[in-house]
Amino acid sequence: MTNRLCYVCEGGDCTEKGSGDVFDRLRDLIKTFDPNQERIKIRRYPCFGACDQGINVTLYPDKVFYSQVTVEDLPAIAKHIQGEGPKVDALCGKVPPDVEQIIWDMLDSPY
Ligand code: FES
Numbered sequence: 001m002t003n004r005l006c007y008v009c010e011g012g013d014c015t016e017k018g019s020g021d022v023f024d025r026l027r028d029l030i031k032t033f034d035p036n037q038e039r040i041k042i043r044r045y046p047c048f049g050a051c052d053q054g055i056n057v058t059l060y061p062d063k064v065f066y067s068q069v070t071v072e073d074l075p076a077i078a079k080h081i082q083g084e085g086p087k088v089d090a091l092c093g094k095v096p097p098d099v100e101q102i103i104w105d106m107l108d109s110p111y
Contacts, residue, residue, distance in 0.1 A: 004040040005060045005107075006030070006081060011047030014054035018071070022055050025071055029078035040081055048103055050095040060107050067094035 008014075008023040027042050034040060040059075048056045053067035057077065064087055066077060079085030 004062065004081075006040055006042045007045035007048075007058045007060065008042065009046075009048050009054055009056040010044040011051060011054070013051035014047075014056060017055050019055045022057065022069060022071060022074065026057070026074050026078060029074055030081060033078075033082050048095075048099075050099050053094045056095070058103065060104070063100075063104050064092065065095055065100045065103070066091040 006026070008026065009019055010023070011019075023042070023044060030037070030040060030042055045058070048058065048065075050056055050065075050067065055067075055069045057066040057069045058064065059066075059081065064080075066073075066088065069077070069091060073088060073091060076085060076088045077091075080087050
């Protein structure tokens with residue numbers, strides 16, 4: 001699958017909870033199996049509108065919305081991204097479906 005994207009929230013609340021560190025560490029983990037970000041690109045995202053549930057990390061177009069992510073979760077998330085492990089269900093479904101949908105609609109939109 002090409003053009004896969006992993007977004008880590010960099011909004012105020014998520015940043016306060018340590019999303020800068022989550023971004024750096026997840027990027028480093030992804031680098032171990034995809035050094036040039038050919039299979040998945042990791043990017044920061046301004047705010048997912050689910051600040052209470054942060055730190056939020058999403059995968060697109062997989063449409064996986066991980067919430068309450070800590071650095072301890074990152075090896076499992078990286079394995080899932082790599083296709084070597086299952087989706088981390090314990091971190092999914094914490095955000096109302098309509099909030100998730102707003103994000104997917106926004107990412108689906110070419111504008
Ligand atoms: S600050 Fe991360 S979802 Fe708003």
